[in-house]
Amino acid sequence: MFWTAEGHRSQRTRRPRRAGLRVRAAAGVAVGAFLAGGCSSGGDGPGEAAGGVPVVEKGKLTTCTHLPYPPFQFEQDGKVVGFDVALIDLVAKKLEVEQKILDTPFENFKTGAFLNSGECDLAAAGMTITDERKKNVDFSVPYFDATQALLATKKSGVTSLADVKAKGKKLGAQAETTGESYARSQGFNPVAFESSDAVLNGLRTGQVDAIVIDYPVVQGWLKDKKNEAEFALGQNIETGEQYGFTVKKGNKALLAAIDKAVTDAKADGTYKKLYEQWIGPLPQATS
Numbered sequence: 001m002f003w004t005a006e007g008h009r010s011q012r013t014r015r016p017r018r019a020g021l022r023v024r025a026a027a028g029v030a031v032g033a034f035l036a037g038g039c040s041s042g043g044d045g046p047g048e049a050a051g052g053v054p055v056v057e058k059g060k061l062t063t064c065t066h067l068p069y070p071p072f073q074f075e076q077d078g079k080v081v082g083f084d085v086a087l088i089d090l091v092a093k094k095l096e097v098e099q100k101i102l103d104t105p106f107e108n109f110k111t112g113a114f115l116n117s118g119e120c121d122l123a124a125a126g127m128t129i130t131d132e133r134k135k136n137v138d139f140s141v142p143y144f145d146a147t148q149a150l151l152a153t154k155k156s157g158v159t160s161l162a163d164v165k166a167k168g169k170k171l172g173a174q175a176e177t178t179g180e181s182y183a184r185s186q187g188f189n190p191v192a193f194e195s196s197d198a199v200l201n202g203l204r205t206g207q208v209d210a211i212v213i214d215y216p217v218v219q220g221w222l223k224d225k226k227n228e229a230e231f232a233l234g235q236n237i238e239t240g241e242q243y244g245f246t247v248k249k250g251n252k253a254l255l256a257a258i259d260k261a262v263t264d265a266k267a268d269g270t271y272k273k274l275y276e277q278w279i280g281p282l283p284q285a286t287s
Helices: 083-094 161-166 178-185 196-204 215-221 225-230 252-268 270-278
Strands: 003-007 022-031 047-049 053-055 060-065 074-076 079-081 098-103 137-139 144-153 171-174 191-193 210-214 231-243 246-248
Touching (some): 053 060, 053 252, 060 083, 079 083, 083 098, 083 252, 144 196, 144 215, 171 178, 171 196, 178 210, 191 196, 215 231, 225 231
Parallel strands (some): 003 022, 060 098, 171 191, 171 210
Antiparallel strands (some): 022 079, 022 098, 047 053, 074 079, 137 246, 144 210, 144 231
């Protein structure tokens, strides 16, 4: 079923495409119509935003994402919110349109499938910029400096990847992510989970003893007292990753609009405000 709403890593899941996609945006929720997979999400057809920027649906800036991935995009009180959502809302505002979100399988972001098919204008999904992905999509300027983190059950006694190996513990990660890739590069064969929720559940139910995932996601989880009581934050893993938004290759007009919105937000303090709202204190080097 489609959901509509007004307003709104690193590759993640390997999930089969559904018959339909859920459509969401940043404020207010209303039930929309069901459409078969492969059909355009637009109700009014293609249009043009401010500055002559083409959009796949008139009056909308359609964003592909994959839910949930807090603090970047997730549902809260019936709305899709988060850091990525807020930044793309800035782009939509500059283009004088409204952001609309499609919840899609994360695997499509590597290929740019839904961008190429005209179902989305851009993808915003906590996605790490890599040379491999640049072959299929164009990335915006980096908007987030990312690191990985190890989270383990307190009873495991694990605080590092070295502990996981030495103690013979099971390691987990989200499928198709840079976290999973990093774990494999260190000689591990991690249990791969479909989504960030599934990763956390795997840790909670004892399917794995520790996980590697983006540090901001861990930060968000540990704000919950139940998680804080069960799990311990281990080593922070510096991988030099940066996140970027993506557009269809050659879509220079939209890419320029995204770059300008991010650059302006960093210059006028809006970026810092949103970062602190959704993630926490802004590292000095990012200011």
